[in-house]
Amino acid sequence: MLDATNFHIPVMLDKVLEYLVTPNSRLVVDATVGAGGHARAIMNANPAVHLLAIDRDPSALDIARVTLADYANRVTFVRANYAEIGATLREAGGVDGVLLDLGVSSMQLDTPGRGFSHGLAGPLNMNMSQEGTTALEFIRRASHEELMAVMKKFGEVRRAGRIARAIKKAADGDMLSTTRDLKVAIESGSGGYTPPGRLSQVFQAIRIAVNDELGSLEKFLRLVPANMNRGARLVTLSYHSLEDRMIQEFMKRESTDCLCPPSVPVCSCAHKAILKVLTRRVVKPTTAEVEKNPRGRSARLRAAEFLTGELL
Ligand SMILES: C[S@@+](CC[C@H](N)C(=O)[O-])C[C@H]1O[C@@H](n2cnc3c(N)ncnc32)[C@H](O)[C@@H]1O
Structure with missing residues (x-):
């Protein structure tokens, strides 16, 4: 029901x-x-x-x-x-x-098509209003410095510089369109296995920026x-x-x-x-x-x- x-x-x-x-x-x-x-x-x-x-x-x-x-x-x-x-x-x-x-x-978190969760495969969207800028568009437009600042400020993400670089590299190489791609990029920037907590911090930081929360x-x-x-x-x-x-x-x-x-x-x-x-x-x-x-x-x-x- x-x-x-x-x-x-x-x-x-x-x-x-x-x-x-x-x-x-x-x-x-x-x-x-x-x-x-x-x-x-x-x-x-x-x-x-x-x-x-x-x-x-x-x-x-x-x-x-x-x-x-x-x-x-x-x-x-x-x-x-x-x-x-x-x-x-x-x-x-x-x-x-x-x-x-x-x-x-x-x-929102549990609907794969919304792209909010690193645990569910879906498009890199995260836009609560379902219109306007998506997470992918936000990442494409942001400079490495902006992305790093967002992760530091909104997610207190460690290794934010390296992770931001890996995410930008994936976006520039057309290797970033899904939540799975973002997870792979974060793992690459973190130097391998990344605990769910850190994945959540990065996803949360990008979500907060995308929605100007x-x-x-x-x-x-x-x-x-x-x-x-x-x-x-x-x-x-x-x-x-x-x-x-x-x-x-x-x-x-x-x-x-x-x-x-x-x-x-x-x-x-x-x-x-x-x-x-x-x-x-x-x-x-x-x-x-x-x-x-x-x-x-x-x-x-x-x-x-x-x-x-x-x-x-
Ligand atoms: C934590 S949930 C609220 C749950 C609700 N109290 C309940 O009992 O089901 C947050 C909701 O706020 C909405 N939201 C977040 N930012 C918003 C904003 N700036 N304007 C309007 N709604 C917003 C989200 O779309 C989401 O549905």
Whole structure:
């Protein structure tokens, strides 16, 4: 049966609901609806919720439509990059909750034709939106230095220079069109057998670059505050240290009244806190949850409540 849990186990579901859904929740945005597992639980948690279900991947939305079929009259599906939903949110009116569950879904990882996994033979695509630049095109266009920088920054890949050179060589020699070809190139740059962990780091780094994942998150964090009701909740799940740091810094900055350096005696920045952070420490999955869903092991949950906007 087509069902969210056949594709993707929603990560830290209880914690997400605890922080995201309140008795006052009316309009909730799932900005990365994926297979709709979190979304379905949100709809069950509060029958007054209308959900804006967003994903850039049309295949994800097809699955989410099935998962959420019982709630069809309370869900609006939007195919979009969450970095570009400012107008959609303004039109929808005040938002009471936003969930951002970053990264890839199991459906994307486990579909060979999407090219996300080094363990499955498929074309070198990795584009979540299924349109625009593919991983192969990205590699062809990037210089050796750019490719190396991407691997270092997004994957903390050791021997990034040599691996980047081997990948570029394969691309220049028309020997790079599949995930298998990329794996062979990585192995050649690493000097032989390459553990799955390092293969994953390289694939992840290229995926993050192809989909401009950090750029999208930065834009999203800029657009969200203007569209939130007072008391609205923001809950994020990130799987990469750079994403988590961006969210942590955003929450710290926006929950602070004055951002002047300590040496300035009188505040001149006039910055006012718009958030209250609800997770004093980042929340991680429990051991039991990691056992049940190893793919969620690197998840980091943060939550905040908006202090500004219309009163709920
Ligand atoms: C980890 S999955 C979400 C899983 C979902 N919470 C569930 O319960 O099934 C991440 C989803 O976010 C989507 N996504 C990633 N970046 C996006 C972006 N910039 N805009 C919209 N959707 C995005 C992916 O296509 C993927 O379906």
